[in-house]
Amino acid sequence: ELDTTPLARALQGDSLARPSPSTDVLRRAFRKEEIRTQRRSDGTVTIEGVRFEIPARFRVLLRPTVRFARWDLSSADLVDPRHGTHLATLLPIDKAANADGRRRVVQPVAQPNDVVAEPSGIAPHLRQLMVEYAATGLPPAYVPSERAALASYSAEHEHEDDQDNSEDTTP
Structure with missing residues (x-):
């Protein structure tokens, strides 16, 4: 019927064996x-x-x-x-x-950054969005009102005025 031996037939078929793990x-x-x-x-x-x-x-x-x-x-x-x-x-x-008296020095996991980036006043994600809008030529999706801009400006400069007044002490 098959004209072959069972061993030859088994070797001709697809292998169903799974590879063994390492x-x-x-x-x-x-x-x-x-x-x-x-x-x-x-x-x-x-x-x-x-x-x-x-x-x-x-x-x-x-x-x-x-x-x-x-x-x-x-x-x-x-x-x-x-x-x-x-x-x-x-x-x-x-x-x-x-048992040796010498010990290995344990280094801290994270080294503190010596250089601290100065805050630019604009959040990084907002800066990225502004660059994307500028590249497309479309107007920004959010334009702050003048009142909000004035409020943030006065809040920033109020802190500077307090520092100037504390340095200038006249009796």
Whole structure:
């Protein structure tokens, strides 16, 4: 009827096999998820008696959610508790390096900006809309009334007048 062997027929057809996940995906699939309390002094959490260091950018998390395998504490995962997404891989603290007296300086997560932009008086989104309207040649969608413009002008200059009066003190 088919004039072929069953093995040859099976090899000629489409494969219905699914690709197997990678070993990392399988390793992370069978992990326990728990909420731990972070030590504020050194930014570590303890899992099954092993200390793991939290990366500096996640030090603000007081109660981080971690995933780990009890039988393999060579690493743990820091995860987002709401979505379950992987944030960082936590590694155990090296006790020999930690016993050394030298300590790494913990850098702040965000550096403060030295240069502060001067406010121009126009909100950025409004400035963008004004540029778009100027490019099209159409009149602006909103034109402030003269009363509103005068009110904002007087409010700005009232503050300047107060500063001028405080500097000019005559007895």
